[in-house]
Amino acid sequence: MQADLLVHNAGQLITIASDGPQSGREMGRLGICHDGAVAVRDGYIVKVGASSELRSEVKAQRVIDALGRVVMPGFIDPHTHLVFVGSRVNEFEMRLSGATYLDIMAAGGGIMSTVRAVRGASDEELLAQSRARADDMLAQGTTMAEVKTGYGLTTADEMKCLRVIQHLDRTHPMDLIPTFLGAHAVPEEYRGRADDYTELVIQEMLPAVAAQRGLACFCDVFCDDGAFTLNQARKILVAAEALGLGLKIHADEFAALGAAKMAAEIGAVSADHLIRTPREEMGSLADSGTVAVLLPGTPFGLGEREFARAQDWLEAGVAVALATDLNPGTCYCGSMPFIIALGCRYLGLMPAQAVVAATLNAAYAIGQESRVGSLEPGKVADLIVLNTDDYRDLAYRFGGNLVATVIKAGKVVVKG
Ligand SMILES: [Zn+2]
CATH class of the missing domain: 2.30.40.10 (Urease, subunit C, domain 1)
Structure with missing residues (x-):
C-alpha cells in the first residue's frame, strides 16, 4: 500500500x-x-x-x-469566542480586589467593552489578534475549533466577524467551524429593549448570515439571567433552523431557566455551560442526542466554586464534550489539555472520559463526526x-x- x-x-x-x-x-x-x-x-x-x-x-x-x-x-474545541480584539485584564484585576459585576459594568467593562473594541477594529486588526490565539491553540494540539461571533452586535459588525473567521479558516492550519451568536448580549443602544433587538437578529441579521452559504454553520443564543429569555432564545433558534442553520445554546450558566431542556426540544446539536441544570431536565438531552458541552475554564477563570457535574450528565445517558470557552472576559485560555486537567479535578471526569470529551464527543458537538x-x-x-x-x-x-x-x-x- x-x-x-x-x-x-x-x-x-x-x-x-x-x-x-x-x-x-x-x-x-x-x-x-x-x-x-x-x-x-x-x-x-x-x-x-x-x-x-x-x-x-x-x-x-x-x-x-x-x-x-x-x-x-x-483536540477539537467545540466552543470558543476566538475572534475579538483587546484585553479585559483591568476588569480581571477589579474582580480580584472585590468589585462586583455592576461595578465593572459601571466602569465600562463587561461584554460591551469588547463589543466597542471589535466595532472599532478593522478586519486586519481583528484577524491579526485572532490569528495569534489560533497559533497558540494549534501549538497545544487543537486541530479544529468552533468559533462564535457575538462581539459585533450590529448586522455589519457581525458580518465582519464572520468574514474574519472565514478568512482565518482559509489561511490557518486549524479548521474553524463558524457560529453566528448575534444574541450574545443586548447591546447598549438597545438597553431595556431586548425584544426589539431580538427582532433585529431575526429580521435582519439571520437572513444576511444565511444568504451566504457556509458563512455560518450554527446559530447560538446566550440564554440566561441578564442575557436573553427562554422565549427570545427559542424564537431566534426556530428562525435560524428555518434558514438551515444548526442550533446551539449557552444554557444554565448562572440561572436554570429551562434552556437546556428547550434546546433538546428543538433539536439543538449541543447545549453548553450547564452548571445549574436540574437533574430531572438532563435526560431530555439524551433523548434528543444533544451533546452537553462543559466549560470548566469559565468558573475557574471567574474564581468560582460551582462547576457542572459531568457524572450526573453521564448517568442521565448524555454525551459530554469539553471546550475552552476561550473569551476575553471569563476564560482567556485556548488550551484543551488544561481544560482536560480541570475537567478531571472539578467536573468529576476520569482521564479517559476527558480525552473522549475533547476529541470524539467534541466532534459530535459541532457536527463534524464524519470527518474528525x-x-x-x-x-x-x-x-x-x-x-x-x-x-x-x-x-x-x-x-x-x-x-x-x-x-x-x-x-x-x-x-x-
Ligand atoms: Zn461562550
Missing part, C-alpha cells in the same frame, strides 16, 4: 474508534493500540494497526517514529504526538505543553 506518511512506534495509539458519541457509564473507551501505527494518503487516514504490520505493508514517502510516545486525534474526532480509515489525518508514553499525563500534569508534534490533514504543522 502506498502512503504519503506513516507514523509508527506509538506506545499508546489512541484511536477512539466508535460507532457513535460516547455517553453514560460506557464513556471513556479509547481503543488503545499498543505499539500502533497510522498510514495517511492525500490527507486522510488509510490504515490503522500494529506497527510491525504497517511497516511491512505500507510504502510511505515520509516516516515519523513516535518513539514509544502517545499518538492520538488532534477519532483515528479511523476515511477520517482526516489530524493527529498529535505527545511528549509522554501515558495519555493520563494530559490530566495529571498541567501548566506546560505536552504536545510535541501536530499533524493536520497529513502535514506536520507544529514540530516541537
Whole structure:
C-alpha cells in the first residue's frame, strides 16, 4: 500500500474508534493500540494497526517514529469566542480586589467593552489578534475549533466577524467551524429593549448570515439571567433552523431557566455551560442526542466554586464534550489539555472520559463526526504526538505543553 506518511512506534495509539458519541457509564473507551501505527494518503487516514504490520505493508514517502510516545486525534474545541480584539485584564484585576459585576459594568467593562473594541477594529486588526490565539491553540494540539461571533452586535459588525473567521479558516492550519451568536448580549443602544433587538437578529441579521452559504454553520443564543429569555432564545433558534442553520445554546450558566431542556426540544446539536441544570431536565438531552458541552475554564477563570457535574450528565445517558470557552472576559485560555486537567479535578471526569470529551464527543458537538474526532480509515489525518508514553499525563500534569508534534490533514504543522 502506498502512503504519503506513516507514523509508527506509538506506545499508546489512541484511536477512539466508535460507532457513535460516547455517553453514560460506557464513556471513556479509547481503543488503545499498543505499539500502533497510522498510514495517511492525500490527507486522510488509510490504515490503522500494529506497527510491525504497517511497516511491512505500507510504502510511505515520509516516516515519523513516535518513539514509544502517545499518538492520538488532534483536540477539537467545540466552543470558543476566538475572534475579538483587546484585553479585559483591568476588569480581571477589579474582580480580584472585590468589585462586583455592576461595578465593572459601571466602569465600562463587561461584554460591551469588547463589543466597542471589535466595532472599532478593522478586519486586519481583528484577524491579526485572532490569528495569534489560533497559533497558540494549534501549538497545544487543537486541530479544529468552533468559533462564535457575538462581539459585533450590529448586522455589519457581525458580518465582519464572520468574514474574519472565514478568512482565518482559509489561511490557518486549524479548521474553524463558524457560529453566528448575534444574541450574545443586548447591546447598549438597545438597553431595556431586548425584544426589539431580538427582532433585529431575526429580521435582519439571520437572513444576511444565511444568504451566504457556509458563512455560518450554527446559530447560538446566550440564554440566561441578564442575557436573553427562554422565549427570545427559542424564537431566534426556530428562525435560524428555518434558514438551515444548526442550533446551539449557552444554557444554565448562572440561572436554570429551562434552556437546556428547550434546546433538546428543538433539536439543538449541543447545549453548553450547564452548571445549574436540574437533574430531572438532563435526560431530555439524551433523548434528543444533544451533546452537553462543559466549560470548566469559565468558573475557574471567574474564581468560582460551582462547576457542572459531568457524572450526573453521564448517568442521565448524555454525551459530554469539553471546550475552552476561550473569551476575553471569563476564560482567556485556548488550551484543551488544561481544560482536560480541570475537567478531571472539578467536573468529576476520569482521564479517559476527558480525552473522549475533547476529541470524539467534541466532534459530535459541532457536527463534524464524519470527518474528525477519532483515528479511523476515511477520517482526516489530524493527529498529535505527545511528549509522554501515558495519555493520563494530559490530566495529571498541567501548566506546560505536552504536545510535541501536530499533524493536520497529513502535514506536520507544529514540530516541537
Ligand atoms: Zn461562550
